[in-house]
Amino acid sequence: MSETISTGPDWLPLENMATAYWQSEVLFAALELELFTRLEEDAALEALAAAANCRGPELERLLFALESLGLVENRDGGWYNGKSARRYLVSGRESYLGDFLLYRRYLQAPWTKLSVKVSSQPLAAALNAADDYERRTLYYVRAMDALARLKAQGIVQILAALGWQGPVLDIGGGSGALSRALLSGVEGGRALLYELPEVLRAAAELYPRPAAWRGIETKSGDFRQQEFQESFGLVLLGNFLHIYGRRETGELLEKAAGLTMPGGLLVIHDYFPDTGRRVSAVKGRLYDINMMLNTCSGRCHLSSELAASLPDDFEPGVLHDLPGDSSIFISRRRAQ
Incomplete structure (x- = not known):
C-alpha cells in the first residue's frame, strides 16, 4: 500500500538534471548488449543472458530499469520490447536509431569539460579520487x-x-x-x-x-x-x-x-x-x-x-x- 502526501518540490528538477545521465547510460548499455534486438528472438531471461553473454541477476536489474523507462515490458514470465524500442531500437529495421544514439554517447566526453572551456582560469574539481x-x-x-x-x-x-x-x-x-x-x-x-x-x-x-x-x-x-x-x-x-x-x-x-x-x-x-x-x-x-x-x-x-x-x-x-x-x-x- 502506498500513500502520497504531495509531489513536485521545486528542487526535484535539479536532482533530475544531475542524474539524467543514469537514464542515458541504461539506454546505451542495452544498445551495446543488443538487448532490444535479442528480445525479438527470445523473451526468456535465461536465454537472453546466454545470448548476450550477461550475468543473469545483473541483467535482470538492468531490464527492470529499462521497464521503468518504458522501453521493455515484463509479462507472462518473459521480457518484451515496448512500442518505441520495437520500432527504433531493433537492429536491421529501417527505422533503427541505435547507431545514432550511441554516437550521442561518443560526444559525451567533451561535455565533462564544459566548465574548463568556459572558464578563463584553471578550475579545481570539487572532489576527485585522489582526495584523502x-x-x-x-x-x-x-x-x-x-x-x-x-x-x-x-x-x-x-x-x-x-x-x-x-x-x-x-x-x-x-x-x-x-x-x-x-x-x-x-x-x-x-x-x-x-x-x-x-x-x-x-x-x-x-x-x-x-x-x-x-x-x-x-x-x-x-x-x-x-x-x-x-x-x-x-x-x-x-x-x-x-x-x-x-x-x-x-x-x-x-x-x-x-x-x-x-x-x-x-x-x-x-x-x-x-x-x-x-x-x-x-x-x-x-x-x-x-x-x-x-x-x-x-x-x-x-x-x-x-x-x-x-x-x-x-x-x-x-x-x-x-x-x-x-x-x-x-x-x-x-x-x-
Whole structure:
C-alpha cells in the first residue's frame, strides 16, 4: 500500500538534471548488449543472458530499469520490447536509431569539460579520487545532509500524524538531520545517532555548535555487531538498507525490529521500486543500478520484500511517498 502526501518540490528538477545521465547510460548499455534486438528472438531471461553473454541477476536489474523507462515490458514470465524500442531500437529495421544514439554517447566526453572551456582560469574539481578519505567523507556527508534537510519535514509531518514516542534510534542518519527535525520543539526529546566514526567526525565539523546536538547522543561502530542496552519508540533506517544485499538486509531488519518498543514505529526511508508513483518507481530502479555499480552487494529493496521480512508482532507496513522521489516504509510493533 502506498500513500502520497504531495509531489513536485521545486528542487526535484535539479536532482533530475544531475542524474539524467543514469537514464542515458541504461539506454546505451542495452544498445551495446543488443538487448532490444535479442528480445525479438527470445523473451526468456535465461536465454537472453546466454545470448548476450550477461550475468543473469545483473541483467535482470538492468531490464527492470529499462521497464521503468518504458522501453521493455515484463509479462507472462518473459521480457518484451515496448512500442518505441520495437520500432527504433531493433537492429536491421529501417527505422533503427541505435547507431545514432550511441554516437550521442561518443560526444559525451567533451561535455565533462564544459566548465574548463568556459572558464578563463584553471578550475579545481570539487572532489576527485585522489582526495584523502576524510575529505571525501566530509564532502559526502555535507551533500547528503543538504538533501536530508529538505526531506526531513515531510517525514516529520507523516510521523506526527501517526503519533510517535521516543527515544529515537537513528541508524545511518548521517549528520543527524532527521533526528534534529524530529526533536525540534519536543521538550526533553532524546535521540541516539548511530553512524560510522568517520561520518560522525564529518558531522561534528559540519555542526560544531553544541546547540545543534541538543538531545542527540552519538555512537559510532558497525550496527551489525553493536549491542544495545535499551529499546526505542522510534527506530529509523535512513538510506541504509540499500547498501546491503537481500540476506544481510533481512538480518539488519530483524535486529532493528528487535530494538523497537511494543507500540513503537520502525521507519525505513529509501528509494522503493514498487511504489505506485511513477517518478519514485523510476528513481528506485535507477538507484538500484547505481547501487549495483557503486557497492559490493547493495540494491534498492522492494517494500513488499521488507514487509515479508518483518516479525509477526509488527503490523503490515505502509509505504508513504514523500514530496520528491523517495518514500518511507512504516510499521508499528504491536503492543504486548
